[in-house]
């Protein structure tokens with residue numbers, strides 16, 4: 141019998157950025173710096189070198205997994221003695237608020253769509269499935285936005301299971317960061333793609349016992365990781381940048397507040413939203429899901445990916 145202190149082998153293999161970039165093989169660079177500038181989030185300094193070092197090897201790996209999927213489908217077809225049709229390959233992208241998930245997701249969408257095997261790549265963010273503010277207020281959840289209970293989990297599950305079941309198209313709600321709410325009367329149409337990227341803080345959440353969760357439908361998942369103290373800084377810096385830009389739009393939820401607050405008051409306000417909502421959610425709900433990801437991208441203090449961990453078992 142093994143002694144209780146014997147270590148459990150890690151399911152991951154870890155790469156430095158230098159080692160990972162060698163795995164690009166001959167994957168061509170299909171984006172320019174100005175494409176990257178359009179795709180990156182506010183205050184995300186990502187450059188073309190990072191696309192080459194980190195994201196080209198990653199798209200090569202994803203393409204290999206995508207192609208390998210047809211082998212499993214053939215096995216199932218043989219077993220069932222009927223043809224099993226392809227379903228969209230679903231990639232989950234998880235991680236804290238302000239860690240830069242949306243840049244990763246948009247870059248992957250642009251890069252993967254340039255491969256001939258899977259030209260149709262859709263990107264859906266889970267904020268579209270948040271309850272509207274009126275419902276969050278009714279449930280006493282307005283300061284818990286982003287926590288698992290602030291999402292319509294049945295709608296999330298219905299969406300992803302219909303995608304996998306081959307529904308031609310679906311209409312889903314639309315969340316606006318500007319208005320900080322679900323938009324009344326607006327819908328996004330999602331046509332069943334070759335690849336679906338499903339991005340959101342809680343996509344790797346485990347379901348309550350006995351039920352399914354969206355991650356049960358993932359073919360691959362990515363956790364975007366960084367130290368909590370770095371993400372906190374990024375959140376506050378981004379809040380201040382938004383205050384100088386998007387919050388000046390009268391439609392912005394934070395418009396009146398941004399005008400009334402002094403600079404130090406704005407910093408204290410951003411720090412309090414971070415502390416009371418986002419950091420709590422990170423430590424209680426998001427970070428514990430990291431161990432479930434197929435791949436972990438670890439960012440350093442300058443936002444750049446430094447280390448990559450890939451599940452090999």
Ligand SMILES: Nc1ncnc2c1ncn2[C@@H]1O[C@H](COP(=O)(O)OP(=O)(O)O)[C@@H](O)[C@H]1O
Pocket residue numbers: 181182235236237238239240241242243317318382386
């Ligand atoms: N209050 C806000 N107003 C306008 N845009 C915002 C606001 N908060 C976040 N965003 C934008 O929404 C996107 C998603 O942000 P977030 O959920 O924190 O994820 P991440 O930073 O990991 O991509 C980012 O592009 C960010 O710039």
Ligand SMILES: CC(C)(COP(=O)(O)O)[C@@H](O)C(=O)NCCC(=O)O
Pocket residue numbers: 237265266267268285286287339340341342413417418
């Ligand atoms: C909308 C979010 C919950 C992110 O949602 P996601 O797309 O990751 O499901 C987050 O950006 C947010 O607004 N959090 C609430 C606290 C805050 O204002 O930062």
